[in-house]
Amino acid sequence: MAFKEKGVAFKGDGIIIFQDVSQAIQVEKVIKGAGYEVKLIAPPPELRMGCDLALEINLVESTGIERLMKEKDAACVGIFPLMKGTAELCEIVKITDYGQWTMVKAGNMKIAFDKGSGMIVNISGGGCPDIPYLHAEMVDKKLTEAPRPKDLGYTLCAVMLDLALEECLNLWNEGNN
Amino acid sequence: MMLIAGTIPNKDIPLTLGQVKLEEGFLVADGQCFSRIQGTGAMINAALATINHLKLEPPQVLVVGDIGDGKGSRELYSYLIDNIDELSPDVFVMHYCLPIMALMKQLCKAIENSKKRPFMIADAGAMYAAKGAGLASEFDIMTPDPSEIAFLADPKATHPAYIAEHLFKCDSSKIPEQIAAAFENGSAAKLLLVKGKTDYIASDGSILKTVKEPDVSTLEAIGGTGDTITGLVSAFVYAGLKPQEAAIVAAKTNRMAGKFAQPTPATKVGQIIDQFPAVFEKYLCEWSEVCYK
Structure with a gap:
């Protein structure tokens, strides 16, 4: 039916x-x-x-x-x-060390932040229209002060970006405790 | 004529069609001003820098504000569906937009019914929509990054957020297998330019060429450096290069511009694009048949 x-x-x-x-x-x-x-x-x-x-x-x-x-x-x-056999949301993250900076990748989204200041220096990846908007809202802000993609975004790319931010915050908090 | 369509992260920008130019660090079309450093803007900026160097007619752009709710994207699809025949571009590039599969199907149908079929290039949301709708092979070139080639390789996924974990976990050595799978599934354009640590140019399931040098690993962290490749390859196709050659020269240019910029992960994409003229001056005649000094 x-x-x-x-x-x-x-x-x-x-x-x-x-x-x-x-x-x-x-x-x-x-x-x-x-x-x-x-x-x-x-x-x-x-x-x-x-x-x-x-x-x-x-x-x-x-x-x-x-x-x-x-x-x-x-x-x-x-x-x-809806498609039968579709995988669950991909929730694995990958971390790359660039010396002064760390890059966290979740799905198709990446955030790079400065280890010393906790400042978000770049956001890359994605293809949905909220990503360039979130880039403008989040880059050059501290991880702890940046808006959450889940609060401002609308799409699955924003979900992945939020996952990356979550991991960045975990790394930042571990490094400062 | 080259037509670039995509969304801009400013909801106040209405649907705008016009020839694009760069003025005081911003892109301008039909009186509307928008950023050159994010998403569609970065791609247009890269294409425009290349086209200006080659002394060709600047592209027409169809842009609209959309911060993710999809209203602007729907306007964009709708306008294209109704007007693509009349617009009649030689090269049509579609970029950031909400991936709406039903509208992409209508657009591809409208193109099929047009008097002239343009050379079609897709990246970002347009690539997601085309793959999800089963229409990737309607396009001539797509420019996925490593997570997006995993998405194209996954026959079930309609968005990269839902790729199977085993595909996401794969290291870069598996990219050739994923390229082959994408072609086998019918989820690839006629030519793929897979951008990453190694850039792969592939057609019909076979890798035609790889570009590895110069190796500027920090480019991966810089937002927009994939968009610039799409802009470059689009401009070189518009200039008359064969798709394979356009892809190779685009990959080399992006890498060399990265090297010239000596980037860190904090570098902004505008600083990379600003190196294009110097790269063209030094290398374009050596790399290709399009040579303007």
């Missing part, structure tokens, strides 16, 4: 799973009202949680959608990739 508008074939690659049908309907209105593409669908069998109503979204927009739901006090079970 799928709740689809006839003739509309939105093909997002992400799915939001809810505990109950009314939540899904309510959140669909909120997300649509904010200008995101969204569609009520039946979740695939492997993602069913006992309720057969979910929302199809563009996965790359999950950060902005999650924040919007939080602002509206709308709960969900989780957001998942």
Whole structure:
């Protein structure tokens, strides 16, 4: 069973799973009202949680959608990739030592910071439109004072950048304790 | 005509189409002024510096403000879908934007139905959208970095954040395998320029050439140094170089500009682009058939 508008074939690659049908309907209105593409669908069998109503979204927009739901006090079970067999969010980080600087890489995103001052000196990688914006907002700020990508960004690139920042903060705190 | 399309991290910039120029350190098109050092701006800056050196007609740019919510990206796709036939570019480059697969499908369809098919280059969000939509092979050149070639190699991933862990963990020695997998999956453009410690130029699953020198390892940490490669290869294709040669010269130029700049991880990409004229003066005649002194 799928709740689809006839003739509309939105093909997002992400799915939001809810505990109950009314939540899904309510959140669909909120997300649509904010200008995101969204569609009520039946979740695939492997993602069913006992309720057969979910929302199809563009996965790359999950950060902005999650924040919007939080602002509206709308709960969900989780957001998942829709394609069967898709890997989970890649949460491994790689660290490169450049002497005075450290670079942390998470997925497709990298942050370089000065070991002495804790200043973010560069952000590289990514392809979503919030990354150049986050670059402008974060570079030349201290790790501890920079805005969190999860708070300002909207996309999966921002999620990866936040993961990199988290690791930078861990390294910074370890080095100063 | 060369057309570069992409988003700018300033939500106040409306959809803007015009010939681009550099004025007092900023890019300007149709009266709109934007930064040359991030994302699409860095790519345009690199392309413009190259095109100016080659004394060609500056590119037309289609830019729009988008800080990630996708509103500007949707306007950009929509305008291109409706107008790509009339715009009729010889070289079409698409860069930062929200990767919206359904809109990329519509755009590729519109290009297919156009009177003239442009030479198509994608990087950043446009590359993600094309791969996710199963349309990567519609493009002539893509310029992934090592994490993005892992994404192209992963048949299930629709964004680099979801690449399988075993692909992310791979060291750079596995890049040739990932290139082969990307072509096998139909997730590669006709030619790939994989930028990294070693730059790989590959077509039809085979590596045609590698560029390793000069080795300037700090470039990886500098935001925008991948965007500059995309701008360079686009400009050299526009100048008439064959795609493979354009990719080789682009890779060499970026590395040499890095060497000239003597960068640290704190260097900004504008300082690298500012070295392009000196690199062209010294090496372009030696490296290619496009030679203007």
